[in-house]
Amino acid sequence: MRGRCPRSRRDRVAARALLLTGGMLASAAALAHDPSADPAKTEAWTPVPPVVATPVGAAPSDAVVLFDGSGLAAWESEQGGDAPWKVADGAVTVVPGSRGIRTRQRFCDIQLHIEWRSPAQTRGVDGQNRGNSGVFLQEMYELQVLDSHDNPTYPNGQAASIYKQAIPLVNASRPPGEWQSYEVIWKAPRFSDGGGLLAPARITVLHNGVLVQDDTVIAGTTEYRGPPSYAPHGCAPIYLQDHDSEVSFRNIWVREL
Structure with missing residues (x-):
C-alpha cells in the first residue's frame, strides 16, 4: 500500500506540546513588551490602613x-x-x-x-x-x-x-x-x-x-x-x-x- 504511514500517538502528542509551548513563549514575549502588563500598574499604595494593635485577651488599641x-x-x-x-x-x-x-x-x-x-x-x-x-x-x-x-x-x-x-x-x-x-x-x-x-x-x-x-x-x-x-x-x-x-x-x- 502506497502513501505516508500514519504518525504514532506519541508523535501527535509531542507535536501538540510543541505548538502549545510555542504559543506560550509568544504570549510571554508579547507581555514583556506590553507596558500595561507591568504588575506595578495594579498595585495600590494609598490609602495605607492605620495600624491597630490587637493584644491577646485585650481590646484592640482603637476600641x-x-x-x-x-x-x-x-x-x-x-x-x-x-x-x-x-x-x-x-x-x-x-x-x-x-x-x-x-x-x-x-x-x-x-x-x-x-x-x-x-x-x-x-x-x-x-x-x-x-x-x-x-x-x-x-x-x-x-x-x-x-x-x-x-x-x-x-x-x-x-x-x-x-x-x-x-x-x-x-x-x-x-x-x-x-x-x-x-x-x-x-x-x-x-x-x-x-x-x-x-x-x-x-x-x-x-x-x-x-x-x-x-x-x-x-x-x-x-x-x-x-x-x-x-x-x-x-x-x-x-x-x-x-x-x-x-x-x-x-x-x-x-x-x-
Missing part, C-alpha cells in the same frame, strides 16, 4: 472600652444617674428590679464585643424566664440574651435572635453558668432629611465564634407586641436589659466604624 471589670463609669441608669448594677470579680451583674443600664456615649455603626453569662441555677424556670436579658443596639434593636441550652422557646426569642424578628442560623449556646460571647457588626439605619427610611439597619453576629446572623436586615425597632417599625433617629446608647434575671456581663468594647 472604646465600655467595661473592663473596674467600674461602670461609662454607664448610667436608664432613669438617669449612676448605673445600679453590681460589679464584682471582673463582671457586672443585673440587679433584678433596678432597671436597665445604658452607655453614656452614643453610637451609630460599630463593631461590638460583649461577653455574658446566665445564672448557673435554673431550677423551676424555663423558656423566656431563664437567664433573660438583652443587648439593645441604639437602645431600640434587641439582640436577645437567654439561656438557650436545652431550653425550648420560640426560636425568634432564643439566644442570638433579633428578638421577635430573626431566628439565629444555629443554636451555639453553652450551658448555664458558662461565659459566652457575642461579636457584632452593626450598621445603623439611614434616614433622609425629611425622616424617610433610606436604608434599614443590618446586623452580623457571631455567638461563641459561630455565625448566627449573617448581614440580617432589621425590620424596625424591637416590639413585644405588634410589628416592628422605623422612626427617624440619630446615634444612641447601647442598652443592657434588666429582665429580672441575674445575668452577668464582662469585657465590653466597641470600635466605631
Whole structure:
C-alpha cells in the first residue's frame, strides 16, 4: 500500500506540546513588551490602613472600652444617674428590679464585643424566664440574651435572635453558668432629611465564634407586641436589659466604624 504511514500517538502528542509551548513563549514575549502588563500598574499604595494593635485577651488599641471589670463609669441608669448594677470579680451583674443600664456615649455603626453569662441555677424556670436579658443596639434593636441550652422557646426569642424578628442560623449556646460571647457588626439605619427610611439597619453576629446572623436586615425597632417599625433617629446608647434575671456581663468594647 502506497502513501505516508500514519504518525504514532506519541508523535501527535509531542507535536501538540510543541505548538502549545510555542504559543506560550509568544504570549510571554508579547507581555514583556506590553507596558500595561507591568504588575506595578495594579498595585495600590494609598490609602495605607492605620495600624491597630490587637493584644491577646485585650481590646484592640482603637476600641472604646465600655467595661473592663473596674467600674461602670461609662454607664448610667436608664432613669438617669449612676448605673445600679453590681460589679464584682471582673463582671457586672443585673440587679433584678433596678432597671436597665445604658452607655453614656452614643453610637451609630460599630463593631461590638460583649461577653455574658446566665445564672448557673435554673431550677423551676424555663423558656423566656431563664437567664433573660438583652443587648439593645441604639437602645431600640434587641439582640436577645437567654439561656438557650436545652431550653425550648420560640426560636425568634432564643439566644442570638433579633428578638421577635430573626431566628439565629444555629443554636451555639453553652450551658448555664458558662461565659459566652457575642461579636457584632452593626450598621445603623439611614434616614433622609425629611425622616424617610433610606436604608434599614443590618446586623452580623457571631455567638461563641459561630455565625448566627449573617448581614440580617432589621425590620424596625424591637416590639413585644405588634410589628416592628422605623422612626427617624440619630446615634444612641447601647442598652443592657434588666429582665429580672441575674445575668452577668464582662469585657465590653466597641470600635466605631
